[in-house]
Amino acid sequence: MVWGMRIVLLGMVFLVHCSLSWAQSGAPTKPVAPAPSKEPPVPADVAWHDVTGWGVEGRGWEDQERTRWFDRLPAKAEGKVTGAVWGLSRDSAGMMVRFRTDGVAIYARYKLLKDKLGMPHMPATGVSGLDLYARDGQGGWRWVYVTKPDKQLMEAAVVTDLAPGEREYAAYLPLYNGVESLEIGVPSGAKFEGLAPRREKPIVFYGTSITHGASASRPGMVHTAILGRRLDRPVINLGFSGNGRMDAAVGELMCELDAAAFVVDCLPNMDAKSVSERAAPLVRQLRAGRPGVPIILVEDRLFTNTWVRPSRQKFHADNHAALKKAFDELRAAGVGGLYYIPGDHLLGDDAEGATDASHPNDLGFMRQADAFEPVLREALGMR
Numbered sequence: 001m002v003w004g005m006r007i008v009l010l011g012m013v014f015l016v017h018c019s020l021s022w023a024q025s026g027a028p029t030k031p032v033a034p035a036p037s038k039e040p041p042v043p044a045d046v047a048w049h050d051v052t053g054w055g056v057e058g059r060g061w062e063d064q065e066r067t068r069w070f071d072r073l074p075a076k077a078e079g080k081v082t083g084a085v086w087g088l089s090r091d092s093a094g095m096m097v098r099f100r101t102d103g104v105a106i107y108a109r110y111k112l113l114k115d116k117l118g119m120p121h122m123p124a125t126g127v128s129g130l131d132l133y134a135r136d137g138q139g140g141w142r143w144v145y146v147t148k149p150d151k152q153l154m155e156a157a158v159v160t161d162l163a164p165g166e167r168e169y170a171a172y173l174p175l176y177n178g179v180e181s182l183e184i185g186v187p188s189g190a191k192f193e194g195l196a197p198r199r200e201k202p203i204v205f206y207g208t209s210i211t212h213g214a215s216a217s218r219p220g221m222v223h224t225a226i227l228g229r230r231l232d233r234p235v236i237n238l239g240f241s242g243n244g245r246m247d248a249a250v251g252e253l254m255c256e257l258d259a260a261a262f263v264v265d266c267l268p269n270m271d272a273k274s275v276s277e278r279a280a281p282l283v284r285q286l287r288a289g290r291p292g293v294p295i296i297l298v299e300d301r302l303f304t305n306t307w308v309r310p311s312r313q314k315f316h317a318d319n320h321a322a323l324k325k326a327f328d329e330l331r332a333a334g335v336g337g338l339y340y341i342p343g344d345h346l347l348g349d350d351a352e353g354a355t356d357a358s359h360p361n362d363l364g365f366m367r368q369a370d371a372f373e374p375v376l377r378e379a380l381g382m383r
Helices: 002-025 083-088 124-128 223-231 248-254 272-289 311-332 362-379
Strands: 046-050 096-101 106-112 131-135 141-146 153-159 167-172 179-187 192-195 203-207 235-239 261-265 295-298 338-341
Touching (some): 046 106, 046 192, 096 179, 141 153, 203 223, 203 248, 223 235, 248 272, 261 272, 272 295, 272 311, 295 311, 295 362, 311 338, 338 362
Parallel strands (some): 203 235, 203 261, 261 295, 295 338
Antiparallel strands (some): 046 179, 096 192, 106 153, 106 179, 131 141, 131 167
């Protein structure tokens, strides 16, 4: 009996101790909401620099009139390309501004074209953000920070408390929004130099929403931008969401660009019939307009849930077969400088490379860049 009472008392003590510990931990009490994060305020003495004064990369028609400065296509394209392509060309996807400063903080003031700052499958940082990188001292680029857009007219600190020292920076412009104006700010008295677009020939990417940038978390994570950093070359992004269809009107504009290489990645917006009808004519158009410039044809990626939705497999297989047939026939006819990237493994093999089975997430974009890089290096003679 005595031992039984002792056990009961010990059990009660243990329960009281646990209850007190639980209460002290605050677990069953009213939950405390985390404090909202606040970006540092912009000081009054920031020195602002308008980037139109020195230029951005990814703006392919520098000497032609534009409806808006940050449009991707020149004004003459309106009415030649489809209305959808023209509207999408107002997005600043692929554009990048470079500058050098010793400022310990960097600010941005920019006005966005659209009030829709994000999308259900893509955050505002990717749709409308300004994404900052810096040279790491070893010649490579490393990420620094990205703006968090919450209004059309943004004036915010991109990053503060930077380590002392003068560095080269690059800021990628929004992927799925247009830019009306853009200024870079540094603390008053800091050194600042706007760096003109590099004179190296750009790699020109023509494609779909994937090339356009869906669904990267931030503008620097699209495979086109990743490849631009890895190869240290300018990039022009002609991705048009839902409208990358090997159009001759777009091909005509591409022929005006003094490109290092053309990458044609349109299959996700096409079917086997349209691929058979348009692939060879587009290649011949580019080859006639730019003899000797490498042309890389890309198969579409597999939907990442194809393993459990086998009906999708036929769409991919038919598209791939049509593109490969066109490629083989072009080479047999003596069209040179052609390269080919298969699509089955572009997003990996573990079904983790996409946001919605179709559009890559950051992991998928990195894997896609890994697949493109060796082919581009070979085409550009960079091995």
